[in-house]
Amino acid sequence: MREIERVISSARYYSMEDSCAKGGVRMECFSVDESGYTGFDLLNPEQPFQGATAIGIDDAEARRLIREHFPTLQASELKYRALARRPANHSRLMALQRDVLTHHKCVTYVCDKRYLLLLMYLDYAVEPFYYERGIDFYEDGQNYSLASVLYTAGPTLLGNGALDRLLASFQYAVKVKSPEALAALVDAARASRWQELPEALRPLAQFSAPECLNAIAAPGVSTDAAFVVLQSVVNRMEAMADGPYRVEHDQSKNLLTYHDLLQRYIRHEDVITFRQSKIASISFPLKLQSVTQVDSKASPAVQLADVMIGAAIEAANTLTGKRAGSLDAKQVLGLYADHQLIHMLPSIDFEDQKRFRQGTQAGQVIDYFAKNFHQP
Known part of the structure; x- marks a missing residue:
């Protein structure tokens, strides 16, 4: 765990802007994909980590990046797991991730379930x-x-x-x-x-x-981690977005939970702000305006999100000794700047934990979200 945190803290800083159009209206668009979802079962030994990536990029730019880094790709869509199996693709996968993180708004969240x-x-x-x-x-x-x-x-x-x-x-x-x-x-x-x-x-x-x-x-109390993952990613999208924005994600069954939660976030109109840590807070109403399910085969942007979260989850598994991955885990996490990677991992540096979370409103946040967003 300390190795993951050390690599994260030494990552370099990058930030750029991107936007996409919807119905003739120019609006930032974040494409989201997840990995490691196992519903209520957080003890699944095959998938100890769960996470999601959001990228601010339009499909045209995403398509260009894919063609640049994988000009001979024959598959119908870019999938990290399939590409990582071939050593010849490893340098291309690293270069693609570097391009995304250097030139586009991006956040990846990884948690130890x-x-x-x-x-x-x-x-x-x-x-x-x-x-x-x-x-x-x-x-x-x-x-x-x-x-x-x-x-x-x-x-x-x-x-x-x-x-x-x-x-x-x-x-x-x-x-x-x-x-x-x-x-x-x-x-x-x-x-x-x-x-x-x-x-x-x-x-x-x-x-x-x-x-x-x-x-x-109590009704609505669940160990499904989708809510925690989504809340963390939304926090960062809200901070990254310059104004109103929308979200697109894959049509997979796993993401249906995310879709419903995002819809409830959008409909929530209370004016309120909570401080959750030294660097994280969330305010309502959100700048998020809409959420759309798309076919990943028709969305190069969602395919890039699949690559990012797939590589990050694999790196977490490698550095914690769960199983060896295809790419160099330290190099993968070293591509990220501090603000681009959120992690929920155990830490026995208690003084650092205290400094990071001093003055947080955790109790109020839990009560508020339980009242307004959990399923009955």
């Missing part, structure tokens, strides 16, 4: 317990630090396999919301060596805290 699940566990199975006792559990991002401790030390401290059983029980309880599933979650907490990390396990293990169980069973 196990870490995200731990954060969700703290949100619903722990935080309500502290809230009822007047304690701000989110102050200065201490929830991120506690999730990082659980991620790195939890497997040892809680006992052999205890953390895995706890997380599996948690995401199942969130999904089915039955009394039996909630009871099984409490049993999993009690079966662990929870006294080693009472800050994270005591609410369930010692008290079976009803406020926590009610939060888990």
